[in-house]
Amino acid sequence: MHALIVIDVQNDFCPGGALAVAGGDEIVAPINAMMDDFDAVVLTQDWHPSGHSSFASQHPGKAPFDLTQMPYGPQVLWPDHCVQGTDGAAFHPDLKTERADLIIRKGFRPGIDSYSAFFENDRTTPTGLEGYLRTRGISQLTLVGLATDFCVNFSAVDAAGLGFDVSVLQSACRGIDLDGSLAAALSGMGEAGVTLR
Ligand code: VGL
Ligand code: ZN
Numbered sequence: 001m002h003a004l005i006v007i008d009v010q011n012d013f014c015p016g017g018a019l020a021v022a023g024g025d026e027i028v029a030p031i032n033a034m035m036d037d038f039d040a041v042v043l044t045q046d047w048h049p050s051g052h053s054s055f056a057s058q059h060p061g062k063a064p065f066d067l068t069q070m071p072y073g074p075q076v077l078w079p080d081h082c083v084q085g086t087d088g089a090a091f092h093p094d095l096k097t098e099r100a101d102l103i104i105r106k107g108f109r110p111g112i113d114s115y116s117a118f119f120e121n122d123r124t125t126p127t128g129l130e131g132y133l134r135t136r137g138i139s140q141l142t143l144v145g146l147a148t149d150f151c152v153n154f155s156a157v158d159a160a161g162l163g164f165d166v167s168v169l170q171s172a173c174r175g176i177d178l179d180g181s182l183a184a185a186l187s188g189m190g191e192a193g194v195t196l197r
Helices: 024-037 129-135 148-161 181-191
Strands: 002-007 040-046 067-070 073-076 102-106 140-146 165-174
Touching: 002 024, 002 148, 024 140, 024 165, 040 129, 040 148, 102 129, 140 148, 148 165, 148 181
Parallel strands: 002 040, 002 140, 040 102, 140 165
Antiparallel strands: 067 073
């Protein structure tokens, strides 16, 4: 069984959004078109309470895209984005959300960010997605979405580490590319055993 995992195709990551990824909206039509080729479709939704600790606005003297140290390790500080219930947190209006079997939200704990669809940024707190996929007999995953170098990357590496057969379809992803993060993510995914297509 093969699932399509659509990472964070939300308004705030698309042009005009609070943390816009260049060309983020270009992947919506190709993602919609491939949904019917899979046994299951899962959407992830970045879903932060206002005042989330990953927001630069919560760290006096820090600016968006600065790095800080959290109890669980280094953390990039972001503009306020994907605040629960706001239009920015909603899926891109053209994304075919009715085809989704599961929508998994992440990043909802105030003190910890969650890039990966499988584990929060402490790398140990599970989101529950692994259990969902395994109990449905799904062993093969194709990942698409935003952003290639953050949430797609962390999700793909975690999935490979959990033993799933993981591919990332680069034509249906777009990256942020902070200080070479895109190249680092691509090589890291390759080393983790992710197939880059
Ligand atoms: C993401 C930064 C902050 C992502 C989410 O979806 O890649 N990036 N929150
Ligand atoms: Zn976020």
